[in-house]
Amino acid sequence: MKIEEVLVTNKFESEYHKASLNIMYTSNFIQSLLKERTDQEKITLQQYNVLRILRGQKLKPATVNMLKERLLDRMSDVSRIIDRLVQKGLVSRCTSHKDRRAVDIFITQEGMAILERLDKKMSILTVLDENLTEDECKQLNFLLDKLRG
Template sequence: MKIEEVLLTNKFENEYHKASLNIMYTSNFIQSLLKRRTDKEHITLQQYNILRILRGQNSKPATINLLKERLLDRMSDVSRIVDRLVQKKLVSRRMSNVDRRAVDIFITVEGLEVLKKLDKEMSIHAVLEQKLTDDECKQLNALLDKMRG
């Protein structure tokens, strides 16, 4: 569906204005789609991303700083999110054996089970594959990378 149809207007200042709105709308569309999927497991998108990072650590501990560096949403309060995941028993925290001031964070078996349930549903590339060709995705990636400079 064209952005004009979604926003019920064709009055844009210029193509840059239209593209900016289109990017924001599409981002929100994807976020909403993924949020509906994580809601089924009673976790947020940020919690899901932290669980994925921890699973990728392959049983090695992570710290709050490592999670902050790797999160898609860099504005998140990672400590608070980890606290909630601990309450849900999806992650555990332990004092670091290497640095007594640091806390190591690990994904639990329950956390791995939640990810296993969500793995297929959270694959957003399936949505893209239905709408865009491989070449179109390459072009889109190049344009988005160029935009971020």
Template sequence: MKIEDEIQSSKFEDNYHKAVINISYTYSWLNNLLRINFERYDLTSQQFNVLRILRGQSPKPATINMIKERMLDKMSDASRIVDRLMQKELVSRCTNNIDRRAVDIHISQKGLDVLSKIDQEFKTADLLKHSLTEDEAATLSDLLDKLRG
């Protein structure tokens, strides 16, 4: 559906303005679709992102700073997200053996199991493949990379 129809307005300053509105609207639309899938597991998209980072890092530990650097949402409070994941027993935290000031964070088996279930039930491709071909998705990704410069 065209952005004009979605927001019920066609008053844009120019195509750059229209593109910014469209990207912002599409981000919210996509976030809502993702949120629905994560809520089944009592996770936020930020918590899911941290679990994926930790799974990719495993078996090596991660630090809060490393998680912050890799997170999609740079405004998230990684420490608080890790605390919530600890309460859910999806991650563990321990003091670094080399640097006592640093804290090592590991994904737990329970965290790995949750991600495995999500992987089986939900494929990110399902969000786009009904509207875009794989080549179109690649072009869109390339354009977004170009936009960020």
């Protein structure tokens, strides 16, 4: 669907303005699709992202600072996210053996089970491959990388 149809207007200040709105709308569209899927497991997108990072650690401990650096949503309050995941039994934390001031964070078996259930559901490949060719995806990746500098 064209952005003009979604916003019910064809009056844009410029193609730059139209592209900006299109990027924001598409981002929200994808976020909404993914949120519906994480809601089924009673976790947020940020919690899902933390769980994926922890799974990628392959049993190595993570720290709050490491998670902050790797999160897609840099504005997230990682400490609160960890607290909620601990309450749900999806992660555990303990004092670091290397530095008693630091806290090591690990994913639990229950956290791994949620990720396994969500792995296929969270893939937006179906949205992309139903609407874009591989060459168009390459072009889109190039343009988005270029946009961010």
